[in-house]
Amino acid sequence: MTERRDVRIEVPVLARVEGEGALSLEVRDGRIERLQLRIYEPPRLFEKFLEGRGHEEIPDAVARICGICPVAYQMSAVAALEQAMGVGIDDWVRRMRRVFYCGEWLQSHALHIHLLAAPDFLGYDSVVEMAKGHPDLVRRGLRLQALGNDLIALFGGRSVHPVGACVGGFHHAPTVAAVAAMRTRLNDAQEDARALLDWALALPVPDSDQDFVSVALRHPQDYAMAEGCIVSDRGLDIGAEAFEAHFRELQVPHSTALHALLHDEPYMVGPLARLNLNHERLPEALRERLLAAGLRLPSRNPFHSLIARAAEIAFIVGEAARLLADYAEPPLPAAAVTPRAGMGFGATEAPRGLLWHRYEVDDAGHVRSARIVPPTSQNQARIEADLRQSLELLGLDQPDEALRLRGEQVIRSYDPCISCATHFLRLDVRRR
Amino acid sequence: MSEVSASNATAPPCKPRVAVHKFSSCDGCQLALLNAGEALLALAERVDLVHFAEAGPMDPEAEVDIAFVEGSVSTPEDRSRIVRVRSNSRFLVTLGACATAGGIQALRNFADGDGWLGAVYASPEFVSSLAQVSPIREHVHVDLELWGCPVSGRQVVSAVGSLLAGAPPAVPDERLCLECKRQQAVCVMVTRGAPCMGPVTRTGCGALCPRFERDCYGCYGPAEHSNTQALGRRFAGLGLVDEAVVRRFHFINSQAPAFLEAGQRARGHADD
Numbered sequence: 001m002t003e004r005r006d007v008r009i010e011v012p013v014l015a016r017v018e019g020e021g022a023l024s025l026e027v028r029d030g031r032i033e034r035l036q037l038r039i040y041e042p043p044r045l046f047e048k049f050l051e052g053r054g055h056e057e058i059p060d061a062v063a064r065i066c067g068i069c070p071v072a073y074q075m076s077a078v079a080a081l082e083q084a085m086g087v088g089i090d091d092w093v094r095r096m097r098r099v100f101y102c103g104e105w106l107q108s109h110a111l112h113i114h115l116l117a118a119p120d121f122l123g124y125d126s127v128v129e130m131a132k133g134h135p136d137l138v139r140r141g142l143r144l145q146a147l148g149n150d151l152i153a154l155f156g157g158r159s160v161h162p163v164g165a166c167v168g169g170f171h172h173a174p175t176v177a178a179v180a181a182m183r184t185r186l187n188d189a190q191e192d193a194r195a196l197l198d199w200a201l202a203l204p205v206p207d208s209d210q211d212f213v214s215v216a217l218r219h220p221q222d223y224a225m226a227e228g229c230i231v232s233d234r235g236l237d238i239g240a241e242a243f244e245a246h247f248r249e250l251q252v253p254h255s256t257a258l259h260a261l262l263h264d265e266p267y268m269v270g271p272l273a274r275l276n277l278n279h280e281r282l283p284e285a286l287r288e289r290l291l292a293a294g295l296r297l298p299s300r301n302p303f304h305s306l307i308a309r310a311a312e313i314a315f316i317v318g319e320a321a322r323l324l325a326d327y328a329e330p331p332l333p334a335a336a337v338t339p340r341a342g343m344g345f346g347a348t349e350a351p352r353g354l355l356w357h358r359y360e361v362d363d364a365g366h367v368r369s370a371r372i373v374p375p376t377s378q379n380q381a382r383i384e385a386d387l388r389q390s391l392e393l394l395g396l397d398q399p400d401e402a403l404r405l406r407g408e409q410v411i412r413s414y415d416p417c418i419s420c421a422t423h424f425l426r427l428d429v430r431r432r
Numbered sequence: 433m434s435e436v437s438a439s440n441a442t443a444p445p446c447k448p449r450v451a452v453h454k455f456s457s458c459d460g461c462q463l464a465l466l467n468a469g470e471a472l473l474a475l476a477e478r479v480d481l482v483h484f485a486e487a488g489p490m491d492p493e494a495e496v497d498i499a500f501v502e503g504s505v506s507t508p509e510d511r512s513r514i515v516r517v518r519s520n521s522r523f524l525v526t527l528g529a530c531a532t533a534g535g536i537q538a539l540r541n542f543a544d545g546d547g548w549l550g551a552v553y554a555s556p557e558f559v560s561s562l563a564q565v566s567p568i569r570e571h572v573h574v575d576l577e578l579w580g581c582p583v584s585g586r587q588v589v590s591a592v593g594s595l596l597a598g599a600p601p602a603v604p605d606e607r608l609c610l611e612c613k614r615q616q617a618v619c620v621m622v623t624r625g626a627p628c629m630g631p632v633t634r635t636g637c638g639a640l641c642p643r644f645e646r647d648c649y650g651c652y653g654p655a656e657h658s659n660t661q662a663l664g665r666r667f668a669g670l671g672l673v674d675e676a677v678v679r680r681f682h683f684i685n686s687q688a689p690a691f692l693e694a695g696q697r698a699r700g701h702a703d704d
Binding site: 013014015016017018019020044045046048049052053054057060061064065066067068070107111115116119125126127128129131138139142143145146149156157158159160161163164166171172 | 454456457458459460461462463464466467469470473476481485486487488489490492506535536537539540543581582584637638640641643644645646649651675676679683684
């Protein structure tokens with residue numbers, strides 16, 4: 001007979017997530033009475049200070065929203081600004097943007113798996129501790145992360161706040177020699193990526209069977225990254241310009257970031273949502289590998305996010321090598337831009353999920369207004385729903401420490417990028 | 433840097449203790465460590481990483497030999513927290529543009545703060561943020577400032593090495609143009625009339641932007657003795673309106689005095 005007790009868990013700062021957040025949990029009489037994922041990153045007011053800036057300044061500005069996924073912010077921004085000003089991009093730019101984005105998925109996923117998430121699964125507090133027990137796993141992760149960083153740097157000079165992207169394409173095209181060297185490294189990395197996926201598929205994953213809505217981009221042929229329609233597994237299929245008709249952001253008193261809802265319901269974005277909606281776009285060998293390991297897609301277990309990241313790493317390494325296979329330097333790395341007034345929308349898949357931008361520009365190409373909806377705000381309501389279900393499944397009679405660890409593991413599996421909380425409606429302290 | 437040698441004489445015999453604290457920022461400078469790969473593991477052998485929330489260890493109130501601070505001060509809570517960090521640290525080192533010069537969020541200092549808050553917040557009276565975003569040195573003594581948006585892993589690892597060895601860390605403050613010449617990059621201002629910030633910007637990035645055929649936008653902050661007045665005139669000669677010159681100086685490092693003043697000067701012209 002288990003004893004009824006009240007549980008009160010406060011995690012004042014969440015470790016191993018990007019940015020600052022906290023978790024409050026109150027259990028009374030065996031029921032969750034209060035559960036709050038609190039995001040208290042201070043307001044940074046990005047959308048306001050983009051106003052008045054020229055289109056050529058925006059990629060450098062929005063990169064600063066997040067140090068882990070600056071490429072995603074740049075890619076959604078340039079897509080929206082190109083639409084606003086009627087700039088067409090050519091096939092070279094389209095393919096190289098995809099390679100650039102592969103670099104970011106690779107570094108972000110490798111960092112997340114090894115430095116942030118894996119310690120939870122293997123029972124360590126940090127990667128430094130884990131490196132003592134699993135040196136080969138950590139080294140393999142660091143190699144993949146470094147390759148991702150170098151792939152970003154090939155197009156952007158550096159991996160944090162890269163300087164290469166512009167409206168219309170890139171400032172500079174990599175040389176044939178630099179691309180050939182990168183291709184060799186990508187081919188060599190396929191073995192690491194395969195081994196990582198095998199390791200991830202063999203990892204004991206907590207049970208969870210949840211009914212959630214997946215949302216991601218979908219492209220007619222490709223595994224969606226920087227292009228496609230916004231779709232859900234409940235029949236949504238819209239262009240980026242229709243986002244605001246279906247999704248709305250809601251203020252909640254306990255968090256400084258907004259909760260986004262699709263038709264008034266929480267939903268999931270990120271690698272598992274992408275895999276659920278797009279797995280048939282993966283190369284056949286990779287699909288078969290997932291099937292052979294017993295992974296049934298679509299998955300209803302949010303802890304499969306780690307496997308989804310490993311599967312995407314395996315995909316990206318091959319995809320980047322494929323896209324660079326017949327590389328040639330273009331006559332011009334970017335389309336010419338003639339500023340004109342307009343409104344544009346950009347939706348791309350950041351490593352942690354759909355990232356939507358809207359810009360209105362004037363006839364000089366200066367931003368009149370901007371709106372940015374980052375993946376963390378979209379996942380926030382779903383994380384809270386997942387926490388409720390996962391903790392109830394684990395059993396609320398478990399010791400506090402077990403509840404706290406499982407709660408943190410759930411949050412980390414979404415890889416919330418809290419600095420990305422670009423706008424806020426309300427904080428909880430009065431101004432002096 | 434006499435303080436370094438003096439403190440080193442009394443250094444404890446155990447492993448030096450290091451903390452990484454985050455304030456208002458994008459986390460990009462912490463990636464200088466998280467992206468360092470083997471160098472991070474090697475560093476973790478030499479020091480005790482007692483607080484570094486993103487990497488795992490959590491002990492925000494621990495006393496340490498070196499505290500790295502990322503991010504700028506933007507809330508009343510930040511203001512009291514940085515005082516505690518200072519009193520718990522032997523050396524306090526700022527990591528990057530936000531901690532050293534306010535960072536991009538300091539752009540709100542130029543706006544009609546209440547107007548912006550009113551436009552963004554449903555209930556601006558509840559917003560706890562300070563009216564002004566400020567760099568760390570405006571609040572506490574800073575032993576070493578590492579510039580850059582972002583800083584590089586090399587800067588951070590070498591600063592730790594120098595501090596622990598009792599040697600003054602080398603912080604380059606020469607102009608980007610010199611590095612650009614050493615790299616044999618073609619000058620984008622001379623050949624293409626691009627409004628390059630290289631003549632007034634501190635080196636450290638490896639002259640990335642000119643090597644990528646574009647203008648420097650000043651993400652490493654002002655170089656020593658930078659002649660911002662002459663560059664502002666040059667920008668005007670290249671056809672930039674005063675408002676555009678303001679934006680060049682008031683961007684990533686807007687609270688660095690040289691850039692703050694240069695932008696205000698151009699703003700003054702714009703208002704004439």
